[in-house]
Amino acid sequence: MAYNHKEIEEKWQKYWEEHKAFKTDAHDFSKPKFYGLIEFPYPSGNGLHVGHPKSNTAIDIISRKRRMEGYNVLYPIGWDAFGLPTENYAIANKVHPAEVTKKNVDRFRTQLKKIGFSFDWDREVNTTDPSYYKWTQWIFIQLYKKGLAYKAEIPINFCTSCKVGLANEEVVNGVCERCGGEVIQKVKSQWMLKITEYAERLYDDLDQTDFIERVKIQQRNWIGKSKGAEVDFKIAGTDEKLTVYTTRPDTLFGATYMVISPEHKILEKLDIQNRDEVVAYQKEAAKKSEFERTELNKEKTGVMLKGVMAVNPVNDEEIPIWISDYVLASYGTGAIMAVPAHDERDWDFAKKFDMPIIEVVAGGRDVNEEVYTDVNDGIMVNSGFLNGMKVKEAIAAITKFLEEKGIGHAKTNFKLRDWVFSRQRYWGEPIPMVYCEKCGWQPLPEESLPLKLPFTESYEPTDNGESPLSKLTDWVKTTCPKCGGPGTRETDTMPNWAGSSWYFIRYVDPHNDKCIADPELLKHWMPVDWYNGGMEHTTLHLLYSRFWHKFLYDIGAVPTSEPYQKRTSHGMILGSNGEKMSKSRGNVVNPDEIIDEYGADTLRMYEMFMGAFDQEAPWSTESIRGCYKFIERVYRLLENVTPEEDYSKDFESTMHKMIKKVSEDYEKMKFNTAIATMMSFVNDVNKKGSITRGEMKTFLTLLNPVSPHITEEMWDQLKFEGRVYEQTWPTYDEAKTIDSEIEIPVQVNGKLRGKVVANKDASKEEVESLVKANDDIKRFIDGKEIVKEIYIPGRMYTIVIK
């Protein structure tokens, strides 16, 4: 009865499919619900990657366990199928993207089914399906109606050699990722989404979630909340004022000059004596790409505005104004007060252009030699009424002062920028908007959705950076939904992130043609209980989908303000050389080959066993054999099963310990140690020579979530009732996890010197007498003065001698 993984896995996959074993009745509210989610894959032409099964198996394990714990489980799958790689592949191979997508999806489906995930396959969604993107478009229209979608002139990345607009992800080190060509900024009118309006809530509501800490931190950093104040500076001899944003209003007395960004609009209104010089600098700055401004140009540059002075509102001193590209137009007010003594960038600038440096916070070294930015220990000096205060007190005092005088106020700023939502591409959702000369931009009537992506063979990019759809004159020319006059369609499409920002909502009710999903069902099923995915999606997909969800919550379309209760993240699987897997590095492992050789049960187990789940780990073709051998050993247990339906006496505590350890480890995603525990168990069984039916039953149930096929097969061969996936999760008795006799290590002066065996309830005195009688210990303590003795019950006996 050799282990034949192919036969066994095909058999049970067929069984599950025929019996709809993992189909979810979403209307069954009688049981508690569990909604497990993995990031739906992008069906690329390369097929499944070994990274996919890692995340999928983890949530599959949790889902299978939850079913056995009595939950109604939703564990769905779908396809995030719009996007660039498909489009590029289509262009290169002259196959329509729709056809490419269908082929890839079919391949992915086949591959995933071979791994035995307990997905509800009847809920598949596909972002390229008009019945799906109908609702993506509907959401866009709702955003537009609430003023959260708007058009703006925004520079896009444009590759001068491919003559195509590029997504930020396609620009690597300032050049085109594909051809290495120069990337320039081309200003285009783009649809933008006002994610910034939700910045505060996206930041604060993280507290309500159970996201792992590093996800929360990364999102918080990305949103970049900072507290400070806006302060008005008068321009001497004019009615103009310059408003700055600062997080350190306490240092206002130390402001020795101001800096504004080259794009600042106040420049037009000022009477600048050296305007030629200023204009030249503006031109120079405009020529630089974002890349050059940030990467190449660390050295500070700038021009002082001649004949213009600003007035520091706290001491009426006149200070000069500079323009410099180290001040960004897009953050704060585009203008700063420079406090060189206590800001690193201002210090660098002041040193280069020889501006005065005034210390206003004491506690550092000489501010002419070294900048001092500490906010905790400093005491205010040279600061009028703030003198003697600590920085934190000074911030409060000056803010109050500014507000009373009406020259400033407390202000919170965010780094987060609005979301550029337009793509000059073919393979995406058409944006359902029409432009009319008379009425401006108008959304399509909702009942006319979906606006289908027109089928065309000319989906190649245009050479002017416009969307390929712009070439379809018949489609572009339409009528205005409002006045019925002539109108033109928006030809840009939505980004990949659109369809993936709400797919978890659709899973709940994937075939609904009345709304995004039935509110009753959403009320029961939302939020997603556990969402696992890659860290690389933390600041884009995860943030975008939280934004959309909050918006949908605000308009009453979903019942929760957060989409996901818990977010975890897996570590990447690296190539065997320790580098990221990639075609060009030649270290890619194809899961098909692994399944062929060892089977899905081994693949699943190995991916869970290879290291800590949240850590990256290199693939090893040798190590995977270890898991295969273990599964073979498990299968061979069938030869030594004894008929008792209970646990044997000498294995009772082993069983209870194992149930506890495996159950807890699965919940903590410590799959590697859960599997190690089961390996040890099998080693123990083999040492003993036999296993009872009762022990077998528990063991197979515990192992089932990791390796479902082999366990189902053995269950069947042992003629246990029902199927493993229908069983109840084993429980343990805490009292029975403790051995009656325990071994207590004994230390003398911090070094392990021996061990004594005692009853688990032994008192300190009883253990002490055992220790004192122990020859190993006697050697070290005889004739020595005992200073101290410590007994940690059941764990350690320590003696300190002199």
Next chain:
RNA sequence: GCCGGUGUGGCGGAAUGGCAGACGCACAUGACUCAAAAUCAUGCGGGAAACCGUGUGGGUUCAAGUCCCACCACCGGUACCA
């Protein structure tokens, strides 16, 4: 630079402040075999030993891989955000 993460045998990795190296890979020896593979059994940080060993240097503690301070290296994110 800043923000995260990680440094433990030949390798992947275990260890609520309490026996460092669980579990597995590789390796070695033995059994089986004409032989090899597979399988099974045993061993496997260094050192003859005392002892020494968790990136480095300090510290706290009866006891530190684990806590504190100061560093170093690698990986990921971010890029002058005032």
